[in-house]
Amino acid sequence: MLVTGLEILKKARAEGYGVGAFNTNNMEFTQAILEAAEEMKSPVILALSEGAMKYGGRALTRMVVALAQEARVPVAVHLDHGSSYESVLKALREGFTSVMIDKSHEDFETNVRETKRVVEAAHAVGVTVEAELGRLAGIEEHVAVDEKDALLTNPEEARIFMERTGADYLAVAIGTSHGAYKGKGRPFIDHPRLERIAALVPAPLVLHGASAVPQALVERFRAAGGEIGEASGIHPEDIKKAIALGIAKINTDTDLRLAFTALVRETLGKNPKEFDPRKYLGPAREAVKEVVKSRMELFGSVGKA
Ligand SMILES: O=C(COP(=O)(O)O)N(O)CCCCOP(=O)(O)O
Ligand code: NA
Numbered sequence: 001m002l003v004t005g006l007e008i009l010k011k012a013r014a015e016g017y018g019v020g021a022f023n024t025n026n027m028e029f030t031q032a033i034l035e036a037a038e039e040m041k042s043p044v045i046l047a048l049s050e051g052a053m054k055y056g057g058r059a060l061t062r063m064v065v066a067l068a069q070e071a072r073v074p075v076a077v078h079l080d081h082g083s084s085y086e087s088v089l090k091a092l093r094e095g096f097t098s099v100m101i102d103k104s105h106e107d108f109e110t111n112v113r114e115t116k117r118v119v120e121a122a123h124a125v126g127v128t129v130e131a132e133l134g135r136l137a138g139i140e141e142h143v144a145v146d147e148k149d150a151l152l153t154n155p156e157e158a159r160i161f162m163e164r165t166g167a168d169y170l171a172v173a174i175g176t177s178h179g180a181y182k183g184k185g186r187p188f189i190d191h192p193r194l195e196r197i198a199a200l201v202p203a204p205l206v207l208h209g210a211s212a213v214p215q216a217l218v219e220r221f222r223a224a225g226g227e228i229g230e231a232s233g234i235h236p237e238d239i240k241k242a243i244a245l246g247i248a249k250i251n252t253d254t255d256l257r258l259a260f261t262a263l264v265r266e267t268l269g270k271n272p273k274e275f276d277p278r279k280y281l282g283p284a285r286e287a288v289k290e291v292v293k294s295r296m297e298l299f300g301s302v303g304k305a
């Protein structure tokens with residue numbers, strides 16, 4: 001059933017588990033994510049970026065919202081990294097039940113003002129809001145404290161920000177970053193900082209850039225003809241620790257892209273004569289589903305629907 005993001009995330013933070021927010025741009029990803037959620041009896045968040053909205057348009061948004069309504073588990077449909085008030089309004093019009101306004105690159109007062117404006121519009125139509133404070137950036141552990149403070153989320157600022165904006169959940173910067181390279185070796189995650197934020201912010205917390213980028217998957221991608229440089233993701237133990245400290249929403253996109261693309265390359269490579277898209281998109285869909293199921297197990301959301 002289609003529910004708001006807060007309905008899913010409030011329970012998750014209260015009960016100490018995480019819920020995956022998985023990005024989709026097409027039918028196969030959407031099916032894979034929802035099938036995984038139903039099989040694992042797990043709540044789930046279907047996330048569409050502005051790039052996905054541009055790529056899929058109404059075909060994508062109508063499908064995602066309709067399938068979320070029919071799902072046998074709680075599903076929120078979420079605008080990921082909304083960059084403007086207008087973009088948020090479009091998502092609200094499409095029936096989304098969660099929207100992110102990401103003004104984390106602006107100064108504090110601008111972020112507060114813009115986020116507050118979105119909260120008023122979204123709450124007026126029963127939709128909940130994710131905001132962001134701090135800069136998603138891989139941080140070397142030894143980096144100077146003042147540099148960390150300049151980039152990562154400041155706990156006291158986070159408290160004030162959430163009180164002044166009324167946002168429902170907060171994306172925090174604690175050392176993660178988007179994409180397939182998140183830092184040398186095991187990326188540094190500032191758990192003590194997360195603990196301080198969580199003590200001051202009772203709202204569910206969000207972790208962006210949380211993909212694991214598992215070496216086995218990177219190797220499979222390369223073996224199938226993919227080219228990728230040094231790759232590293234967030235260690236599973238760091239995800240579990242972050243959930244125990246208050247992270248309730250965990251964004252995963254890169255792992256799904258790598259799995260899907262590795263399988264398409266593999267299937268096409270093995271069957272040069274094949275030109276029925278179902279024959280190479282189907283196996284790729286299954287690979288995405290397996291990644292989603294394993295993420296749900298790591299997050300602890302299995303059986304929580
Ligand atoms: O936090 C994340 C994903 O983190 P990850 O890269 O670790 O999976 N996200 O918010 C997903 C970002 C998706 C960007 O999509 P476009 O290319 O359409 O702009
Ligand atoms: Na988001």
Ligand SMILES: [Zn+2]
Nearest residue numbers: 178208209251
């Ligand atoms: Zn993100």
